[in-house]
């Protein structure tokens with residue numbers, strides 16, 4: 040599937056006509072929101088903890104160059120090889136190089152948005168390697184040949200029956216039917232239970248872990264103080280990816296650094312609660328360098344790839360830099376009425392929903408992302424939800440300003456503003472409209488607003504009436520004539 | 532006390548009855564109302580399309596219109612919010628920035644203002660009616676409409692399943708993403724209809740227009756009223772109405 044946010048408007052208009060997708064999204068986003076709500080309700084001193092997490096993220100951003108240098112030193116001292124990647128192409132090159140150096144044939148991956156961002160899988164596959172996503176959701180979208188549609192729930196758009204059908208088709212092709220103690224693939228019905236499906240996937244993935252030469256993961260937090268990489272997850276597959284294969288590559292976008300372990304703890308207190316409504320995720324791995332001589336497990340060789348890919352430019356933008364605070368909990372996606380309606384794929388990029396529209400606009404070519412900041416009603420549900428206090432609507436407006444500066448507002452917008460600036464013309468224009476078209480029947484045919492026809496189709500438009508100011512004046516005169524006493528003395 | 536009334540362009544030309552209800556309520560509560568003419572647009576549309584230069588020009592017009600120490604009251608959460616945004620349009624330290632800050636500190640959304648008056652939230656209104664409230668995301672989480680309406684004697688305040696969810700209007704959004712906008716509106720309309728209300732109340736005229744327009748097309752019209760209209764009618768029916776009489780002498784929507 041080619042993904043490009045250029046078609047965002049078209050794709051989102053199409054997505055909301057897909058009744059099945061809407062039903063699945065509605066169910067899933069409500070489920071996430073309910074779980075999260077319940078977790079936050081019992082989270083004592085919630086606001087304090089949110090503020091501490093925000094402070095930790097702010098501290099990281101304000102001292103970024105210094106902390107990244109420190110991270111390089113501490114990670115190197117722990118035995119990790121650190122690589123700097125200016126952009127996606129360079130990151131792909133570095134990781135493919137590492138894979139080739141260790142003669143990798145099979146690569147297992149833990150769920151990570153950043154490796155999606157740099158389109159790593161196709162690069163490794165082009166270099167002749169077999170690449171396996173090991174997160175259940177990622178595994179499912181990989182089998183389907185689709186990009187993830189949610190930051191923390193990549194296959195949120197798929198129903199249980201979709202998954203069963205996919206497994207029937209794809210795992211059958213892979214010759215993995217007839218698993219011990221499980222029904223064979225021909226018996227896998229659409230009503231297969233989630234544990235049943237999970238077991239099937241687990242069985243398939245086990246073999247890949249054991250065969251893997253290289254494990255690639257993202258990074259939730261990199262600790263400058265210790266050179267550690269922290270990864271949170273619920274399935275255990277990330278831990279397997281970092282410990283089974285002899286070589287581990289962790290890929291981080293440069294803003295993921297935290298100054299100290301204490302800052303990392305402040306972040307960890309909030310991240311799982313906001314993401315999945317858990318006090319803590321089932322697995323938290325803190326990895327500091329490769330396996331030491333007396334240790335039983337862990338990769339023998341560890342790499343850390345630090346990716347910029349446009350972020351240092353964003354950091355210099357006074358309002359927009361706030362988007363880099365995000366730690367990808369995904370809560371704003373679930374709260375967004377637009378995301379709830381169109382899902383993640385319509386955004387045409389790795390990152391979707393409110394934060395996705397912001398990040399894609401900041402990281403991808405401007406000509407491809409012009410529509411993203413406009414696909415938002417500015418309702419602020421995201422801002423109210425974000426534990427880090429990111430003001431998404433304000434950032435959307437700033438992005439709109441950038442689009443407007445590069446291409447100007449539409450004709451109709453310009454005309455409206457001209458008239459509004461010149462009160463006399465404004466009144467004349469409204470007056471003229473009133474005479475010609477009091478019921479606003481002509482409205483849909485005005486040039487510049489193709490959406491008007493639909494708007495008027497689905498909603499009875501208001502009529503133009505005798506203006507408020509004229510009516511008030513008339514009533515005031517009547518009031519003065521009848522001298523009807525009022526509780527107040529004054530009058531305009 | 533006197534206030535300056537800021538009338539949104541939608542109210543001026545399409546929903547004037549809302550403006551009249553605002554004047555009627557305020558005057559009956561002992562507040563004098565000045566309405567400077569000629570108001571056009573607060574610049575919200577330009578601001579939300581990213582046209583900051585035009586928004587700034589329109590803001591300068593508003594700074595002239597609403598100069599002076601009187602509180603500025605506006606029957607729209609989104610326009611009130613726009614007026615509060617003006618300081619962002621001017622460089623800190625400039626005289627215009629100072630004027631914008633001064634104005635931002637004096638702006639009240641209608642319900643917020645009424646709530647600040649002595650005696651509120653019970654202003655003596657009474658109405659036996661089932662009212663569905665659309666909070667409007669443009670109110671920035673203010674609960675002023677809920678508090679005022681809950682204090683109307685006899686009024687049953689009903690809120691939809693997801694009271695804070697957007698109705699899908701979003702100004703330009705409804706024109707650029709018509710199908711998405713309609714989907715959100717559909718969700719909102721059904722949650723509201725499930726309440727079986729007699730009237731639909733909101734403090735945001737644009738949401739009110741959006742939702743009621745859809746309900747009319749659905750063939751399930753529910754009388755849409757701005758909070759000011761609901762309070763005005765409640766005052767007519769209550770004790771206060773009998774004592775003082777309204778500006779308009781009857782419900783403004785008739």
Ligand code: SF4
Nearest residue numbers: 365366368369371425
């Ligand atoms: S913007 Fe906030 S709510 Fe959205 S994913 Fe990032 S941290 Fe979570």
